[in-house]
Amino acid sequence: MTAAAQIPAYRIERSTRASRLALVGFVVAVVALLSLPLWDGEDDLGSIVEICYMLALAQCWNLLAGYAGLVSVGQQAFVGIGGYALFAFTILLGVPPIPAVVLAGIAAAVLAFPTALIVFRLRGAYFAIGTWVVAEVFRGVMGQIRALGTGTGMSLPVAISRAVAESRAGREIVLYYTGLAIGIGTVLMVFFWLRSRQGLALTAIRDSETAAGSVGVNNERTKLAVYLIAALATGMIGALIYLEKLRISPDAAFDVIDWTADVIFIVVIGGIGSIEGPFLGALVFFGLRYLLADYGAWYMILLGATAVVIMLRAPRGLWGLLADRFDIQLFPVHRRVRLR
Amino acid sequence: MAPILRLEHVAKSFGALKVIDDLSLAVEAGEALGILGPNGAGKTTLFNLVTGDLRVDAGAIEFDGRDVTALPAHARCRLGIGRTYQIPHPFGAMSVFENVLAGAAFGAGRREAECYDRCIELLVLTDLTRKANQPAGSLTLLERKRLELARALATAPKLLLLDEIAGGLTDSECQALIETVQAVHASGVSIVWIEHIVHALIAVVGRLFVINFGQKLAEGDPRAVMNSPQVQEVYMGIEAE
Ligand SMILES: Nc1ncnc2c1ncn2[C@@H]1O[C@H](COP(=O)(O)OP(=O)(O)O)[C@@H](O)[C@H]1O
Ligand SMILES: [Mg+2]
Numbered sequence: 001m002t003a004a005a006q007i008p009a010y011r012i013e014r015s016t017r018a019s020r021l022a023l024v025g026f027v028v029a030v031v032a033l034l035s036l037p038l039w040d041g042e043d044d045l046g047s048i049v050e051i052c053y054m055l056a057l058a059q060c061w062n063l064l065a066g067y068a069g070l071v072s073v074g075q076q077a078f079v080g081i082g083g084y085a086l087f088a089f090t091i092l093l094g095v096p097p098i099p100a101v102v103l104a105g106i107a108a109a110v111l112a113f114p115t116a117l118i119v120f121r122l123r124g125a126y127f128a129i130g131t132w133v134v135a136e137v138f139r140g141v142m143g144q145i146r147a148l149g150t151g152t153g154m155s156l157p158v159a160i161s162r163a164v165a166e167s168r169a170g171r172e173i174v175l176y177y178t179g180l181a182i183g184i185g186t187v188l189m190v191f192f193w194l195r196s197r198q199g200l201a202l203t204a205i206r207d208s209e210t211a212a213g214s215v216g217v218n219n220e221r222t223k224l225a226v227y228l229i230a231a232l233a234t235g236m237i238g239a240l241i242y243l244e245k246l247r248i249s250p251d252a253a254f255d256v257i258d259w260t261a262d263v264i265f266i267v268v269i270g271g272i273g274s275i276e277g278p279f280l281g282a283l284v285f286f287g288l289r290y291l292l293a294d295y296g297a298w299y300m301i302l303l304g305a306t307a308v309v310i311m312l313r314a315p316r317g318l319w320g321l322l323a324d325r326f327d328i329q330l331f332p333v334h335r336r337v338r339l340r
Numbered sequence: 341m342a343p344i345l346r347l348e349h350v351a352k353s354f355g356a357l358k359v360i361d362d363l364s365l366a367v368e369a370g371e372a373l374g375i376l377g378p379n380g381a382g383k384t385t386l387f388n389l390v391t392g393d394l395r396v397d398a399g400a401i402e403f404d405g406r407d408v409t410a411l412p413a414h415a416r417c418r419l420g421i422g423r424t425y426q427i428p429h430p431f432g433a434m435s436v437f438e439n440v441l442a443g444a445a446f447g448a449g450r451r452e453a454e455c456y457d458r459c460i461e462l463l464v465l466t467d468l469t470r471k472a473n474q475p476a477g478s479l480t481l482l483e484r485k486r487l488e489l490a491r492a493l494a495t496a497p498k499l500l501l502l503d504e505i506a507g508g509l510t511d512s513e514c515q516a517l518i519e520t521v522q523a524v525h526a527s528g529v530s531i532v533w534i535e536h537i538v539h540a541l542i543a544v545v546g547r548l549f550v551i552n553f554g555q556k557l558a559e560g561d562p563r564a565v566m567n568s569p570q571v572q573e574v575y576m577g578i579e580a581e
Binding site: 010208 | 392412418446461464495
């Protein structure tokens with residue numbers, strides 16, 4: 001090898017004190033959430049499912065925009081496809097609802113592939129606009145399908161919601177655990193991805209696409225993987241959302257505000273390009289919504305103002321501020337060299 | 341020996357500006373070639389064409405006996421073309437160690453844990469060990485240039501392209517860099533080095549290639565090239581007085 005340098009004794013560390021504490025916190029939170037129906041009744045389950053799927057959508061969008069540089073404003077395409085696929089699989093093909101949620105995610109990923117072939121030819125703002133246009137095309141197509149209620153949409157037959165569970169309370173619990181599984185599953189997927197060798201590639205792309213290519217990272221393939229996995233998770237989330245709502249229409253299922261704009265708020269406020277950011281962003285998003293529930297339009301105005309201020313004052317979001325000041329990481333995706 | 345790199349009638353324009361103009365060039369395996377030329381002559385562009393950061397408008401590029409003209413940058417890197425950027429492109433929010441690790445894991449195509457020893461060795465070689473855990477974005481310009489070198493070496497190149505890595509160094513730093521590049525060369529890596537610091541270049545390379553306006557101005561033995569009338573006139577005009 002070149003220049004036989006003396007190698008000092010060293011050790012590579014992944015976890016930090018903060019991350020070990022965070023792991024304890026994460027486990028406690030998961031146990032608390034899993035046992036919640038036992039001690040808190042059913043009142044809060046719906047809100048927690050909503051937090052779970054917004055967090056999962058935010059983690060997916062962060063992977064896209066924060067790491068792969070794919071600023072999509074068309075993720076509602078995959079929420080909508082997931083929702084409609086759930087209806088199609090259960091009503092037209094007789095698939096049981098929970099397996100249909102998984103199949104809906106796969107359907108979204110399958111449709112994401114030809115979509116990628118088109119939108120990946122576009123760069124920057126054109127990519128963003130392209131994803132939106134594609135979502136509108138999907139909305140238009142879904143509105144034409146007679147078996148799925150055309151433009152006015154349709155309701156899920158009672159027999160199918162009964163297939164989730166006989167009672168209303170039972171359904172809430174099944175949907176709660178499904179939502180929890182998707183939320184926690186998405187966070188773990190993102191974490192293990194970013195921690196892996198492929199995560200090193202993705203983080204390199206985040207920091208410099210040019211340099212990533214020059215050290216042998218296949219940028220296009222990595223980006224495609226992110227796009228397809230994000231579509232898979234987003235499709236499952238869409239299916240879950242419409243299994244809970246019981247009624248779907250093209251306008252609601254492909255809504256850019258509900259399924260993409262709010263998600264962008266969460267990621268931008270919390271901190272783009274980190275796993276921790278979307279958690280913090282979700283906290284702020286749902287906190288503001290809770291505090292301002294009675295003020296209607298003020299909620300949207302304050303949310304927008306918060307996002308603008310944070311974009312101007314802290315381009316890497318609230319988590320960026322904290323991470324810079326205290327040098328912490330809660331999800332140990334980095335490597336530290338300890339010389340001995 | 342067969343050439344490790346061969347450019348055949350390569351051309352590149354940016355709009356109306358012809359930056360590389362029907363240029364042909366060969367680098368023998370195991371050779372160290374120096375490239376000289378005034379600012380804006382097209383030297384960095386030449387590297388970008390060889391690495392695949394830019395596509396040629398015309399001509400062909402062959403590396404290690406393969407036509408790589410149509411290959412993307414990552415594929416050329418994996419075949420064995422490593423490069424440093426004149427303007428460093430660190431992975432700014434990743435640690436210095438992780439920057440080098442990315443090179444070793446993807447360029448050299450190895451499992452992560454198998455790369456650790458080599459990465460530490462390269463940090464020692466480039467005197468960045470104490471900065472290993474710092475974000476690369478926090479490094480000074482000179483440290484960033486050393487990181488460029490460490491990261492390029494981590495990809496285990498057969499051909500190493502160095503773009504102005506000696507600028508701004510003190511005499512002793514420059515001497516250390518010369519020895520490092522000599523050691524890399526001695527280990528069997530072919531080298532193409534763009535550099536304005538002529539004495540550093542001549543200490544390492546066996547041949548010089550001078551570019552002006554995207555065309556070959558002179559080529560051959562370093563001393564003969566430096567003393568040739570064209571180079572004296574066009575490039576070193578003032579120093580020749
Ligand atoms: N991406 C680019 N787009 C437009 N012009 C460029 C680009 N890259 C380089 N140039 C121009 O090409 C010429 C050669 O640049 P370069 O190859 O960097 O020269 P050198 O490295 O020899 O100083 C310069 O005039 C520069 O302004
Ligand atoms: Mg240059």
